[in-house]
Amino acid sequence: MTLRAYAPASIGNFAAGFDLMGAALAPLDGSLWGDVVAGEPATEPSLTSSGPYAGFLPADPWQNLVMRTFGLFRKELNGRGIDVPAIAFHLEKHLPRASGLGSSAASVAATLAVCQALTGHPLRPSEVWTLAGRAEALVSGSPHLDNVIPCLAGGLRLQLPDRDGQPDARSLPWPEDLVLVVVSPDFELSTEHSRRVLPRRFELKDTLGFAANLAGFVHALETGDRGLLRRCLRDPLAEPFRAPLVPGFRAAQAAALEAGAWGCTLSGAGPAMFAVAESPEQGHEVADALQGGLRGAGLDSSFRLCGLDRQGTRLLA
Template sequence: MARVTAYAPASMGNVSVGFDLLGAALQPVDGSVLGDRVSVESAERTCLACRGPYADVLPVNEQDNIVYQAMAAYFEASGLAPVPLKLTLEKNLPVGSGLGSSASSVVAACAALNRYFDDALEPKALLHLMGQLEGKISGSVHYDNVAPSYLGGVQLMVADYARKLPEFSNWYWVVAYSGISLSTAKMRALLPDQYDKATSIAFGQKLAAFVDACYRQDEQQALSVLTDELAEPYRAPHIPGFLAAKAALADLGAEAVGISGSGPTLFAVCRDSQSAERAHHYLNHCYLANARGFAHVCRLASDGVIYTSEN
C-alpha cells in the first residue's frame, strides 16, 4: 500500500486508582481531534515531516523526535531490513499535558509502521515496543498510556499484557488541560521512593475493588474507590488551581475528580450530560491558564488506534 495513517487517541494514565497500571483512552463527544496522527509512505530517502498545532515544540533535529526513533526501533524489533520511508507526524496533543502526548505519538508511529509492513509484529510485541519507546521520554517504562491509546477503553496492565475492563457506558469524562507544561520525569521525582504498609494495602484494596466493580457494573462502588493513594497527595500542590477546581467540581455534581497522568490535566467523572456540561463550563472559565489550554467532554475511545490507508 502507498500510504498508511494511524490515529492514536489521547489517554489518561493512572485513572487515580491504578498508578502505572490503569489507563483510559479518550474521545471528545463533539468530534474534536484529541490525539496524534502518523502517516507512513515510501520515499527516496528517510525523512520526517511535522505539522499540527503543537509541532512548534518538537525537536528541530528529526532524529531526536520519538517518531523517527520509533522507526529505527521497529525495524530492529521486527527483523525487517530498513527501507527509506517518509513519516508525517500531525502533533495535536500538547507536550507535558498529562494526556499521553508522547504515548500518542509512539502508538501512532508504531501502529502505522506495523500496518504498513503487514503486521510484522504481533500485538503483544508491538505493545512492548511502544512501552519501551515511551519510557525513553517519561523516564521509566510503564504502559498505562500506550495500552489504552493502542487498544482502547480502560486498560489494566496484567503480567506482560493488558486487559480491557468493562465500561460504565453512561459516564462522561471531562478533561481540562490548563495550558502549562509539566515534565513527567520531574512529577515522578516528587513521589517517595517507598510507601508505608497501610498506604500500600489501601492502594491494592481500592484497585481490586474498582476492577471488581467494573465487572459487576456497580457504579457506586467504582466511584467510591476512584481516588489516588499514591501520587495525588504529592503532586496536587504543584499543579496550579487543581485543589480549588477539585472542590468546585464536586459541588457541581462531579462524582470523582483526579489528575490525568502527571498533570496538569485534570479529569472529572460525571454520570449525566448536564453535570458534564456544568463541569466543562467551569473548567473553561476557571481552570485554563492561557490560550493553549482547553477542556473537552469525552467518552471512552473504545477502539483505540484508527487506521486509514491509501493505495
C-alpha cells in the same frame, strides 16, 4: 502508497490505577482528538510535521519520537533478520507535550501502526506494546504502559502481571453513560518531573490502601456497583505528592465535587485533570467548576467532554 494512522489522546494512571490503568479518549462531539502519522516507503528515512503543536517539536528529526520509535522498530526487526525499508513520515501534532494527555504515547502508537502496516505486521500486539513502552521510556525515563496500551488497543485497560515475558492487559467494562470531563491547564508538566516528586518507597498502609481501592474499582465495574465505583474514583497513592505541582488543582477538584462529579483527579502525571459526570449537561457544569478553580490560580484552560475510544490506534481511509 501512503498510509495514515490515528492515535487518540489518553488518560494514564486512571484514578485508582497508578501506572497500571489507562483509558483512550473519544470526544462526545465525534471529533478526533489525537495525533496522526503518515508514512510511505522512501530511499531515506525522513520526517516533516504540521499541526498546532508542531512548533514545539525538536528541530532535529532524529530527536523526535516518531523517528526514534522507527529506529527502535527497525532495530528490533533487523535483529530477527527482517529488513525494514526507509520510511518518509509526516506527523500531524494535535496533542500538546507534557500535558497529561498521552501526547508521547499517541506519537509512538501512530508511528508503530504505520511501521507495522508497511512491513506486513511482523509483531504480535504484546510485542508492539513492549516496543511502545521502550519508546515512551525515551521521554519519561521508564517504560510505563498505562498510556500506550489503551492508546493502541482502545477502551479502559488494566495492566496485569506479564505472561511469558510479554505484557498483558485486559479491557474493563466502563459504563457508557458516564462522561469524562477532561480539563487541560495552559502550562507544561513533564512526566519525568512528576515522577521525581514520588517517594522511592511508599508506606505499607498507603500501598494497602491503593490495592484495596483498585480492587474495589474493578469489582464495581464488573458488578455494576455504582456507589462503590463513585467511592473508588480517586488516586490515594500519587495524587497527594503531585497535586502541589498543579496550581489551583485542589480548588478545582473541590469545586468539581461540589458540582456533582463522581470523582476528580489528575490525568496521567498532570497537569491535565479529569472528572466523571453522569450526563453531558452535568459535564458542562463540572467543567465550569474545574476551570473556575484554575482561574483562581491564574491559569487558563480548555476542556472536552469524552467517552472511551473503543478502537484505539487505527489506519485512516
